[in-house]
Amino acid sequence: MLIGELAERAGTSTRTLRYYETRGLVRPRRSANGYRVYDEAELRVVHEIRALLAVGFDLDDIRPFVACLRAGNSSGDVCPDSVAVLRRKLAEVDDYLDRLGTVRRQLHDQLARAIAHREKTCLRTRNRPD
Amino acid sequence: MLIGELAERAGTSTRTLRYYETRGLVRPRRSANGYRVYDEAELRVVHEIRALLAVGFDLDDIRPFVACLRAGNSSGDVCPDSVAVLRRKLAEVDDYLDRLGTVRRQLHDQLARAIAHREKTCLRTRNRPD
DNA sequence: CTAAACCTTGCCGTCGGCGTCAACGCAACA
């Protein structure tokens, strides 16, 4: 399988696949003319990468999952390094959820106060002979 | 007040203040020698900017708040444009909270399954004469 | 023979909020 086909089957671009390669996540063989040649397993790898990216992982975080797949596991999640990343990410998300909740409350209160203030001003304005 | 003093009183850097100026958020006078001169009100403005940045606003979002302050209001929140931004941001945060919640669930489940799988493997391994 | 449809490497552009020089001018003090 050449890069164009893999890109299409994985729903991404050749540029992206070459980028993953520079980051050490995908390793194609090379044919005689220098073309990248991928086997079927790489499709799985690329899907894993895309899925984790979509969840908010960066490429460094994803590396253990790829290694886990490449080691022959049916899932990229089951290796200790992957589990460690999952734990860390879950903690990060929880943290972020907390802060975002705080921000939400701040915004909500701020909005409520601003609207209340505008109500008052509006009443004063309406009671004034304009 | 010169730029260094404002930077220190606002808890930021001169670079930052000059940047805000290029983005049209802060407008100092100039003294004869070309130095930026800020009046006291600008301290308030910079504080507003910093507070909103900390909440996750970008500089474009902040512009209405600064204009509101500059228009003589006691708070930057009370003008219609500011309220509109607050509403939009609140909606964005709610949206993000939703998605982040979904991600959290995904991560949690994924982690649970990975650990369960490791448990099984571990048992099999322990039961095998290694 | 040539065009089209692949492939290659390499390099610049993107976005935001600055940090970090460089190279210079101005002010004040010993």
Next chain:
DNA sequence: TGTTGCGTTGACGCCGACGGCAAGGTTTAG
């Protein structure tokens, strides 16, 4: 008068995951 410590503009660097383009090589079909 030299040093120190302000100020000025301008320009590049950063981060991350690519997009897009240039300038070439390869293969296949007509």
